[in-house]
Amino acid sequence: MKVCVTEKPSVARDIAKILGANTPKSGYYEGNGYCVTWTYGHLCTLKEPADYTDFWKSWRLGALPMIPPRFGIKLIDQENVHRQFKVIESLIAHADEVINCGDAGQEGELIQRWVYQKAGCDKPVRRLWISSLTDESIREGFQHLEPQEKYHTLYIAGLCRAIGDWVLGINATRLYTLKYGLDRQILSIGRVQTPTLALIVNRQKEIEEFVPKDTWEIKTKYRDVVFTSTLKPFETEEKARERLETLAGKLLHINDVSKKKGNEAPPRLFDLTSLQVEANKKYGYSADLTLRTIQSLYEKKLTTYPRVDTTYLTLDVYKKCGQILNSMTAYQALLQPLRGEPLRKSTKVFDNSKVTDHHAIIPTGQRPGALTDEEQKVYDLVARRFIAAFYPDFRFEQTNVLADVDGVQFKTTGRVVIDHGWKNVFRHEEQAETREKEKPDEATLPVFAVGESGPQEPFLGKKTSQPPKYYTEGTLLKAMETAGSQVDDEELREALKANGIGRPSTRAAIIETLFKRGYIVRERKSLRATRAGIDVIGLIKEELLKSARLTGQWECKLRMIERGDYKPEDFIAEIKQLVTQITYAVLSDNSNRRIKAEVPKGDEKPEGKVKTTKTKAKSKPRTDKNSGKK
Numbered sequence: 219m220k221v222c223v224t225e226k227p228s229v230a231r232d233i234a235k236i237l238g239a240n241t242p243k244s245g246y247y248e249g250n251g252y253c254v255t256w257t258y259g260h261l262c263t264l265k266e267p268a269d270y271t272d273f274w275k276s277w278r279l280g281a282l283p284m285i286p287p288r289f290g291i292k293l294i295d296q297e298n299v300h301r302q303f304k305v306i307e308s309l310i311a312h313a314d315e316v317i318n319c320g321d322a323g324q325e326g327e328l329i330q331r332w333v334y335q336k337a338g339c340d341k342p343v344r345r346l347w348i349s350s351l352t353d354e355s356i357r358e359g360f361q362h363l364e365p366q367e368k369y370h371t372l373y374i375a376g377l378c379r380a381i382g383d384w385v386l387g388i389n390a391t392r393l394y395t396l397k398y399g400l401d402r403q404i405l406s407i408g409r410v411q412t413p414t415l416a417l418i419v420n421r422q423k424e425i426e427e428f429v430p431k432d433t434w435e436i437k438t439k440y441r442d443v444v445f446t447s448t449l450k451p452f453e454t455e456e457k458a459r460e461r462l463e464t465l466a467g468k469l470l471h472i473n474d475v476s477k478k479k480g481n482e483a484p485p486r487l488f489d490l491t492s493l494q495v496e497a498n499k500k501y502g503y504s505a506d507l508t509l510r511t512i513q514s515l516y517e518k519k520l521t522t523y524p525r526v527d528t529t530y531l532t533l534d535v536y537k538k539c540g541q542i543l544n545s546m547t548a549y550q551a552l553l554q555p556l557r558g559e560p561l562r563k564s565t566k567v568f569d570n571s572k573v574t575d576h577h578a579i580i581p582t583g584q585r586p587g588a589l590t591d592e593e594q595k596v597y598d599l600v601a602r603r604f605i606a607a608f609y610p611d612f613r614f615e616q617t618n619v620l621a622d623v624d625g626v627q628f629k630t631t632g633r634v635v636i637d638h639g640w641k642n643v644f645r646h647e648e649q650a651e652t653r654e655k656e657k658p659d660e661a662t663l664p665v666f667a668v669g670e671s672g673p674q675e676p677f678l679g680k681k682t683s684q685p686p687k688y689y690t691e692g693t694l695l696k697a698m699e700t701a702g703s704q705v706d707d708e709e710l711r712e713a714l715k716a717n718g719i720g721r722p723s724t725r726a727a728i729i730e731t732l733f734k735r736g737y738i739v740r741e742r743k744s745l746r747a748t749r750a751g752i753d754v755i756g757l758i759k760e761e762l763l764k765s766a767r768l769t770g771q772w773e774c775k776l777r778m779i780e781r782g783d784y785k786p787e788d789f790i791a792e793i794k795q796l797v798t799q800i801t802y803a804v805l806s807d808n809s810n811r812r813i814k815a816e817v818p819k820g821d822e823k824p825e826g827k828v829k830t831t832k833t834k835a836k837s838k839p840r841t842d843k844n845s846g847k848k
Contacts, residue, residue, distance in 0.1 A: 221313040222254040222346075223306060223330060225320045228517055229351065230256040233319055236356045245305030253309050257320075261299050261306075262332035264384050265290045279396050283389045283801045285794050289381055291332050307337040318366060319346045323525050323575055324780065325723060327369055328376035345369055350522045350582045372575075375780035382772070382793045383409050389797045390763065393804050398757055400812050405754055406735045409769065410720045411728050412755075415737050416764035417697050418689055419747045419755040428685035434458035438628060438676040440470045441664055445621055445628035445674075451681065462676050465623050470674035472666050474620040481611040483566055484640040486529035487578035488603055490722035491699050493524075496599055498692030502743055503592065505691050505726035511596045512579065518593075519584045521600055523576045525723035527715060530572040531580070536563055538583075543605065545583035552605050552643055562608045574780075580604045602643050609640035619666050623674060632663030688744035691729060698725050701770035716777060717770035753813040760800050 222237070224230040230247060234240065238250030246255035267274035270286050293303055310316055316339060320326035334343065343366040348359040390407035399405050433451035436458065437444055452458035486492070493512060497503040503511070512524040539561055543553055581601050589597065613636040621628045638645065689697065697703075699718040720728055732738045737751030747755075755764055762768045778784035 219313055220252050220315045220317060221306075221309045222252060222317045222319045223333065224254065224256045225259060225326060225329060226517070227256045227258075229319070230254045232351055232353075232519075233356055236353055237360070245302055246309060253313075254319075255306050255309055256302070257306070257329060257333060258299065258302065260329055260332075261293060261303050262291045262329075262336050263294055264380055265292050267388065277392050277396055279393070279805065282393055282805075283385075283794075283797045284392075285385060285389075285797070289384070291336060293336065303333070303336070306333060310334070310337045310339050310341060313341050316341050316343045317346055317363065318343055321525070322347045322349070322523060323723065324372055324376040324379070324721070325525075327373045328380065331373045348523075349576050351517065351519045352582050352584060355582075371780055371782045374786050375776050378779055378786045378789050379776055381790055382776075385790075385793050385797050390800065393801055394754075394757065397804050397807070398811055398813055405757075405813070406731075406737075407754075407758075407763065408728075408731070409772070410724070411731050411735075412758070413719055413764050413766040413769045414694070414698060414728055415732055415747070415751055416755050417694065417702055417766055418732075418738055418745055419752050421686060421689055422747050422752070425685045425688065430685075431683045433681050433683075435679040435681065436462055436465070436626070436676060437679045438465070438470065438623060438674045440621070440672065440674040441666075443630055443663060445470070445619075445630045446679070448627040448629060455678070455680075458678055461626075462678055465626060465674075465676045468624040468674070469671045470621050470623045470628070471671040472619065472621050472668055474618075475666050475668055476618045477615055478618070479613065479615050479636070481613045482639075483564070483611050484606045484609055485603060487531065487567065487580060487607060488600060489526050489529050489578060490524055491527070491695050491725065492529065493579060493596070493599065494695050494726065495692040497596055498690060498695075498743075500599070501595055503596075504729075505695055506730050507592065508596060509723075509726045511590075511592045512600075515593055515597055515600075518587075519582055520586055520597060522578075522580050522582060524579055525721075526576045526579060527722045528573050528576070529578045530569045531567055531577045532570050532573050533568050535577060535580075536561070536568055539608070542581055542583035543608070545585065546581060546601060546605070547585065549601060549605060552602075555642070556605075556608055562610070564607070567607045606640040606643040609643060610637065612639040612641050613637040617663050619663065623676070630663065634662055688741075688746065690743045690745065694729065694745060695725055697766070698728075702766035717767070717774050719766050719769045719773055721773075750813075757811065757813060759807075760803060762796060763800065 222230075222233060222239075224233060234247035234249075234252070234254040237252045237254065239247040239252040239254045240250075241248045243253075246253050248254075265286075267284050269290070269292060270284075274281055274284050293299055316334065318327075318330045318334075320330040344363040345366050345368065346356075346359045346363060347369075348355045387408045390412075391404065394405040394407050395403070432455075433453060434455050435451050436447040436449055438447075439445075449461070452461070488496070490509070490512070494503075494505045494508045497508040497511075498505065509524070512521060515521040516524050543556070543561075546553065579600055581597070581604055586594075586597060615634045615636055617632045617634070619630050619632075621630075687693070698720055699715060701717045701719055729738075732751070733740075735750075736748055737754065738745050738747055740746075758764050772789075775784050775789050779786050779789060
């Protein structure tokens with residue numbers, strides 16, 4: 219008998235149907251030599267401090283740092299978890315082979331391995347690795363099952379991540395709570411949540427301390443076109459006006475007219491983070507809502523595996539793209555220009571070297587049934603981005619005109635569209651965005667001839683410097699992905715991913731955690747730090763705890779462990795050493811500082827209200843269920 223273990227009952231049902239395991243039992247399906255069962259996501263977790271020794275049960279500074287000599291796992295203390303685990307344990311005990319059908323990623327691997335360990339599995343295990351849940355993909359996956367050993371480093375990286383979060387999160391949370399907290403209010407500290415909070419707090423501080431500065435530029439109008447001088451902007455209006463008056467009544471001379479053709483490639487396909495960013499920008503969706511929506515589309519077999527951090531496809535996917543596009547009947551008008559020619563195969567889309575576990579998020583070609591409004595909108599984002607990848611580049615001609623007035627150089631720029639190319643896929647929204655962002659110096663220009671001259675009308679243009687903008691969930695996700703760097707260039711964004719903080723699959727949960735802790739609130743689309751969030755970051759003197767750049771280096775090491783390029787024991791040793799150093803540094807602080815992280819009663823969000831966390835003044839923190847998380 220072969221036992222297949224999936225991550226959800228719905229996935230088990232789909233796989234059972236393909237395998238012919240059509241007889242439903244209590245907690246599994248059976249038939250055709252297979253038993254197909256499931257977990258509910260995590261069934262196991264790392265043990266809590268009190269599970270190791272009674273000395274760690276009470277929160278006391280003298281017990282820190284808490285570092286078990288060997289980490290253990292336990293079942294999550296829920297009745298349905300224990301019941302389902304007994305089913306899995308019994309099936310594995312009678313199995314000839316186990317097939318790991320968990321989500322094909324680091325977290326999915328960890329979930330499954332912990333269950334097999336807890337069940338005492340000594341049977342051979344093979345791995346199902348698929349990028350979509352279509353019948354075709356499942357059948358193909360079962361024809362190419364891999365030995366579990368192939369994914370050992372993936373599991374080890376997930377284990378290191380979990381242990382690192384436990385060691386740092388639980389110790390730092392107890393340490394800061396006991397040392398600085400008032401009225402036994404828990405001060406939650408985490409490996410990823412704290413540097414993420416620091417990004418928001420630091421941005422807010424920049425905005426609040428920002429002092430606007432006025433500068434003046436000399437401009438002139440010639441033949442109804444505005445030219446801007448190349449002079450350095452003036453810091454006072456008086457000096458600018460003095461210079462301006464010297465140009466009155468002088469002629470403008472055209473010195474150079476140059477034209478240059480340019481092109482803009484289609485936008486990259488979506489990884490999870492860029493999809494969350496786009497959905498937040500267009501629809502105001504939270505990162506968590508977008509993740510839940512794309513996960514639902516994946517489970518409905520409409521899109522591929524969502525928890526990915528690449529925007530590329532492998533070359534073997536190319537041969538399937540035509541069939542996928544032909545199946546997207548709702549988009550036939552957009553597909554018409556692609557007919558009759560081979561599909562474009564750009565290296566910015568297809569590159570095996572840029573894909574590890576899974577490729578970018580694309581449609582599967584299955585026809586959507588009834589979808590919620592959120593599902594329809596997110597599916598449309600994915601579908602249009604996929605179609606656009608095969609369109610020609612957007613092509614334009616840019617004209618640069620140089621002129622002078624009495625020795626002062628002026629310039630203006632204009633652009634003429636030659637071919638809208640891929641922008642036709644987004645034509646309606648592109649036109650709306652263009653109207654919003656249209657700049658007067660990028661309008662279509664009249665014909666200018668070198669040597670021509672004529673009267674001009676000089677005037678002053680005033681500029682006031684602007685503060686940075688508050689983070690939205692979309693811009694915060696970008697900052698997490700690039701460890702705080704402000705990057706719009708796609709190539710550079712890809713390069714910085716290795717040092718991003720958090721995983722694509724966990725970033726939404728990190729942001730939600732900050733809401734629940736009462737450290738941030740949402741004002742329209744903007745994220746604002748609360749007094750509690752500001753105080754927590756102000757309290758922390760250890761840079762590594764709150765630096766996105768330094769935390770990103772840890773993430774890079776975890777990815778190296780996944781590739782087999784870094785020793786896991788070295789990573790764990792570094793975390794232990796860091797926690798020990800932080801503990802001694804905080805314990806030696808004699809400043810007697812205290813803060814109370816008041817949790818607000820509710821933060822209005824698109825999906826509803828955040829639950830209120832209440833802590834009684836006389837009660838001691840008894841467990842770590844609300845601490846030590848990323």
